[in-house]
Amino acid sequence: MSGALSFHFDVDGENFTMAGQASVQVKKNLRRLGLPPEVIRRVSIAMYEGEINMVIHAGGGHAEVVVAEDAIEIVLQDNGPGIANIEQAMQAGFSTAPDAIRSLGFGAGMGLPNMKRYTDEMDIQSEVGRGTRITMRVLLEN
Amino acid sequence: MTVRELIQQTQWPTAALPAADREITGVYMGDLLSWVMGRAKESDAWITIMSNNNIVAVATLADTACIILAEGVTPDPGVAALAEQKGVNILCSPVGAYETARLLSEYL
Ligand SMILES: Nc1ncnc2c1ncn2[C@@H]1O[C@H](COP(=O)(O)OP(=O)(O)OP(=O)(O)O)[C@@H](O)[C@H]1O
Numbered sequence: 354m355s356g357a358l359s360f361h362f363d364v365d366g367e368n369f370t371m372a373g374q375a376s377v378q379v380k381k382n383l384r385r386l387g388l389p390p391e392v393i394r395r396v397s398i399a400m401y402e403g404e405i406n407m408v409i410h411a412g413g414g415h416a417e418v419v420v421a422e423d424a425i426e427i428v429l430q431d432n433g434p435g436i437a438n439i440e441q442a443m444q445a446g447f448s449t450a451p452d453a454i455r456s457l458g459f460g461a462g463m464g465l466p467n468m469k470r471y472t473d474e475m476d477i478q479s480e481v482g483r484g485t486r487i488t489m490r491v492l493l494e495n
Numbered sequence: 496m497t498v499r500e501l502i503q504q505t506q507w508p509t510a511a512l513p514a515a516d517r518e519i520t521g522v523y524m525g526d527l528l529s530w531v532m533g534r535a536k537e538s539d540a541w542i543t544i545m546s547n548n549n550i551v552a553v554a555t556l557a558d559t560a561c562i563i564l565a566e567g568v569t570p571d572p573g574v575a576a577l578a579e580q581k582g583v584n585i586l587c588s589p590v591g592a593y594e595t596a597r598l599l600s601e602y603l
């Protein structure tokens with residue numbers, strides 16, 4: 354990945370109402386780079402879902418977006434509670450979001466499925482009590 | 496039609512109108528944000544009753560043409576200013592989601 358461009362964000366775990374700002378910033382940056390709109394949309398949506406998950410479920414974390422020649426890679430890392438059953442978490446409709454969060458419109462259990470759907474590759478590494486690391490890639494066609 | 500033309504037709508009040516010339520090409524209705532993220536298409540008018548800050552980020556990232564708050568719902572404090580700043584149009588429809596969508600389908 355030599356010559357690749359990367360953006361780093363600290364995602365605040367306290368502020369639900371302003372959540373998603375890193376994704377909004379990434380969208381802006383990718384636009385400035387002149388990437389295809391469909392690619393930008395897929396990256397922004399996948400990153401937003403991951404960013405929100407870190408805020409809601411993990412008390413915040415870090416996001417890294419790398420723009421390489423052949424792909425855009427998004428890495429989301431947190432030191433939250435981890436995901437005990439990844440297969441279950443990936444199912445559409447599965448959610449442990451508390452009521453207060455649901456009342457804001459979250460908790461449909463569609464975030465992880467959206468991340469999978471909008472990216473070409475997705476890998477989840479998670480350890481209960483230690484945290485979660487999600488890597489997603491959207492491939493660029495030349 | 497554009498958001499501006501929709502407003503001319505419906506006379507719906509606006510809470511934020513930073514991008515009036517955006518073209519509306521479809522409609523998506525829903526309140527659960529991850530559904531909207533996953534299913535709304537670019538340039539859709541998004542009908543919802545959710546009125547908190549998060550709708551602005553969702554509309555920005557899903558690239559909808561505008562948010563239409565149905566049922567006479569008004570945005571929470573600070574949301575209109577945020578939307579204005581982020582380039583997100585917010586309209587306030589006095590009627591329910593179904594009636595709002597029905598009117599849209601007449602005009603689109
Ligand atoms: N970073 C994370 N740390 C710990 N648990 C997580 C994390 N991300 C997801 N989860 C778990 O996986 C479940 C499913 O996540 P998903 O994003 O699909 O749905 P949700 O966040 O509950 O609702 P939605 O995304 O539709 O608003 C969550 O409810 C939570 O239990």
Ligand SMILES: [Mg+2]
Binds near residue numbers: 529
């Ligand atoms: Mg989620």
